[in-house]
Amino acid sequence: MGMAYGHNHAWESVFSFPIGGLELLCDSVKIHNVNVEPQDGAKKLDMKDLLTWVRGNLIKERPEMFMKGDTVRPGILVLVNDCDWELSGQLTTTLEDKDVVVFISTLHGG
Amino acid sequence: MEEEAHAKPKKAMPRQCCVCNQRRAALKRPKTLDQICKECFYEVFEEEIHQDIVENQLFKPGERIAIGASGGKDSTVLAYVLSELNRRHNYGLDLFLLSVDEGITGYRDDSLETVKRNEIQYGLPLKVVSYKDLYGWTMDEIVKMIGLKNNCTFCGVFRRQALDRGAAMLKVDKVATGHNADDIAETVLLNILRGDIARLSRCTAITTGIYSPNAYRGFAREFIKDLERIRPRAILDIIKSGEDFRISTSTKMPEQGTCERCGYISSQKWCKACVLLEGLNRGLPKLGIGRSRGLNTDRNKDVKEISVAKSIESKQCGTLDF
Structure with missing residues (x-):
């Protein structure tokens, strides 16, 4: 899979929505390779910035299916490099170049 | 370095x-x-x-067990775990995969593919039963007849019964269905909210699974996921409370009998599927949906015509019991 390299201070992440139909909110695309700039000149990008970015740039419809308040909706699992984000500080998890972030909805379908 | x-x-x-x-x-x-x-x-x-x-x-050596397989994550995990444990601990079980094809264009295709992969991966024989074969109607045809509203009732009732019919065809002793803790907690909560004591005790009985489609299911799910965020054990605690629920012995419980028409388990004279099917075939698809109108009056008339025996009608039709 082709990976576009980011310019300076851009963090490149791969997003995926593998199960649960969350991709329906983003034109049915399951895997997104993206470059995200940290906000307001900050040096680091964290999950909070990322969710804001995803909501503004990837989610095409019904954002309330993805987010509640400033975080993901309860019932959506978030993995950063195959690790539950509860273990890395959730919204405060800092992201590095080439990190892989996965969102899995457990709300529908078994 | x-x-x-x-x-x-x-x-x-x-x-x-x-x-x-x-x-x-x-x-x-x-x-x-x-x-x-x-x-x-x-x-x-x-x-x-x-x-x-x-x-x-749960199992005895030599038993034939059908695994309800939808192609989703819960049943895929179930198929893997049961075939793995059966081999590792020599349960001596004959395992089968059992899938239901509702006949919804573009919906089941993907998941049936997953089930076929499970069949190969775990070496389990697969049986697919379709609504068309069992009832003479695909979901697509039902939706065409009754519209998008209320079709969940048909799908839910037919699916639960289709699993049992498939199980009878496979001559299995038991059916294993995969549910996660969220599903069960949600069901406990809904049965409490509905005041459905009969099903409250049944829904946590270890070998019984129930299927109950409902509009407010989504709200209950969101509520328990909110609870979980505050207290991660909340989901398991709700299940425990369902298990521990005791009903006073003087409370009259609806009896589980069999459907007079098809022999399927039912706490009423006809099982829900037979009522729904009768409605479809007579061109009265609203039969069996909603509250006392339609089903109750209509069916009570039928019942009286057939026999004047004691009515086992104990609840409103809207409660969707099997």
Whole structure:
């Protein structure tokens, strides 16, 4: 899979929505390779910035299916490099170049 | 060294797995709050299921067991775990995969493909039963007849019964269906909210699964996921409260009998599927949906015509009991 390299201070992440139909909110695309700039000149990008970015740039419809308040909706699992984000500080998890972030909805379908 | 420093830096927070103390923890178990790695999670998860199977004597050697397989995550995990434990601990079970094809264009195709992969991967024979074969109607045809409203009633009732009919064709002794803790907690909560005591006790009985489509299911699910965020054990506590629910012996419970038409279990004269099917075939698809109108009046008339025996009608039709 082709990976576009980011310019300076851009963090490149791969997003995926593998199960649960969350991709329906983003034109049915399951895997997104993206470059995200940290906000307001900050040096680091964290999950909070990322969710804001995803909501503004990837989610095409019904954002309330993805987010509640400033975080993901309860019932959506978030993995950063195959690790539950509860273990890395959730919204405060800092992201590095080439990190892989996965969102899995457990709300529908078994 | 140079390369190592460049390798993906470990996040500061994740700690070692509390079981093996070697690998990096990948998740926090809601049940114990233990931080645990992927490998150790599989191990304790499979061992706990084995213990539950043994303690509750769920299976006997030589039994034929159908695994309800939808192609989703719960039933795929179930198929994997049961075939793995059957081999590892010599349960001596004959396992089968049983799938229901509702006949919804573009919906089941993907998941049936997953089930076919399960068939090959775990070496389990697969049986697919379709609504068309069992009832003479596909879901597409039903929707064309009754519209988008209320079709969940048909699908839910028909699916539960289709599983049982498929099980009879396979001549299995038991059907195993995969539900996660969220599903069961949600069902406990809904049965409490509906005041459905009969099903409240049945829904946590270990070998019984129920299917109950409902509009407010989604709200209950969101509510329990909110609770879980505040207190991760909340989901398991709700299930426990359902298990511990005791009903005063003087409370009259609806009896579970059999449908006079098809012989399927039913707490009423005709099972829900037969009522719904009768409505479809007579061109009165509203029969069996909603409250006292339609079904009750119509069916009570039928019942009276057939016999004047005691009415086992004990609840409103809207409660969707099987």
